[in-house]
Amino acid sequence: MENNGVESALNVFEKQLNKPLITALEACARCGICAESCHYYVSEPSLKHVPASRAEQLRKIYRKKYNLLGKLFPKIFGAKELDEKTLEELSEIAFSECTLCRRCTFNCPLGVDTPLIMKTLRAMAVAGGKAPEMLVMLADSAIEKGKNPEFFKELFLQQIKELEKELQKIVGDPEAKIPVGKKGARVLYVALAGAHTIIPPAIIFHAVREDWTLSLYEAANYGVFLGDTERAKLIAKRIIDEAKELGVQEVVIAECGHACAALVWEAPNWFKEKFPFRMRNIVELIAEYVEKGLLKFDKSKNSEPITYHDSCNLARTSGIFREPRIVLNAVAENFIEMKPHGIENYCCGGGGGLVALPEYEEKRLKAGKPKAEQIRKTGAKIVCAACENCRLQINDLNSHYNLNVKVVSLAELVVNAIVLESKKKVKEEKTEERVSLR
């Protein structure tokens, strides 16, 4: 039984050995310059937190199988056979000591893709039965939900009706809607669990009179955290199928880093398909509204100093770091940048699914120290983050490091500053041509 786990892990490793992975395993010169790029190393400068050292653990297995000198003289040339104990250690490293933030890759003179190595380790751990149970459970429950949507649909629609009443009260329009399953809508918005990712975007969509509909499913994809393409694909399939069925032009993903990276950049490759709709993050869509002058703001509503945390999945993985700044400069009076920010920003420490794993809380909070210090140095009272996991982590850092800040989403800041046109005017304009955002 034990050997089966190791065998399965090695099978997964062999299957994943494509050009990018072989390159990542072979290119590293072990110069160690990546050390300080890792937030784990910055908070605790020890060898185990040097990205090259972490990746070396899989390189040892690789050398034992694929390198002549590694096969002949394993001890001298740093090669190692994979066994049960090693697999367990590798799983611990992959799930708790790397948030897949890509900061090391961006700082490596060779561009070695260490997160790819860590993702492979995660996939091997899943195959070998060593992955954190919580992540497996969350992924599987999302898959089940996709298999039987009728079980929860009615309850979901009831909840949305309640939220719709709230929306109508906020915008002062009894006709404001949160449409679900609207065929031919321009935008399919995929939210996360909880009203906080539905109401603010609904207000924004209402303000620009967007033709939208809400997805039945949540954007979160725990299969991605597991490095398990099969699970991730099944979770994404629910949304892809829904978008195809409704015939939407765009799938807009909630403020969630990993969901955006998974759906925009990975899902087309899982399905080996160019989808008949565009996919992007809501931050990009809001920035477009702002640039087109479709929203009016009263900046004084956001007068307290605000700083922005770049989610790794949005900035370094999805190239979304200009857009949130377009929005922030439009809605906030006092926007202060962290140092560094953009693609050089530090990970908050909650990425890679870590916020969902209570067993690693201590490690997670420790790894978040550089982020906490960055926030403190800005003197900001509000931290805006366009990623749910980042917000959860920063909230925890807030309590742990006594930062005394409020953590909000970008849409919340937008809604706070938005100047809604009167109900009468909205009604008048409804007869006019719809705003085209194509």
Added chain:
Amino acid sequence: MDFLSITKLIASLSLIFSISLILYQWISLLKKPKVTDYSLPKGSSLNGIIYAFTLGMAPWTKESTRKHWILYFRGILFHMGIFSALFIFIVKILWNYIPDLLLPLALLSGIGALMGLVGILLRIAERNLREISNFDDHISLWLVSIFLSLVTISSISPSFTPYMFIFTSIMLLYVPFSKIRHFLYFFFSRIFFGLHIGKRGILKKLEVIHGK
């Protein structure tokens, strides 16, 4: 056949052996199934690749190299030395001597040798480097540094040329199995990095926001 000719023949055969195996590895990698990216581009992949091999290599474009620019330049000089020494080595195989015009390359090779020595000392003295280095890292660095030294010495004093040929042969036989072959993967690694930052719109007009 004199001593020089024998050593030259050995060096030539070693060079052919090394190039053949490296080419084999290159082809094996290229033969791996193509990974087609179906995602919709947000930017230009080509611009990303151009950037990755040009401006993206500049020390100011990465926090790590901005902080450790001396170490980075050590690495750059070391590698420039290697390319110079390889060029001189091939010229010597073809013509037995190097023209005066190439003497600056010999100097660069000598500087590379010194940088190699610094690298050896760093791997011994610096805690992280010492811990992450394996035998291959050390032996590769020693072999290349001695090669650079011998190329420089043999450029000044041609009587050293046969010894340079013998040593270079040993190094060339080791290259395809060792860490030294990372130069082959460097190109792939930068291409994949360039594709990432290009296609995903991280790069715009060959510029990135570095968050300064």
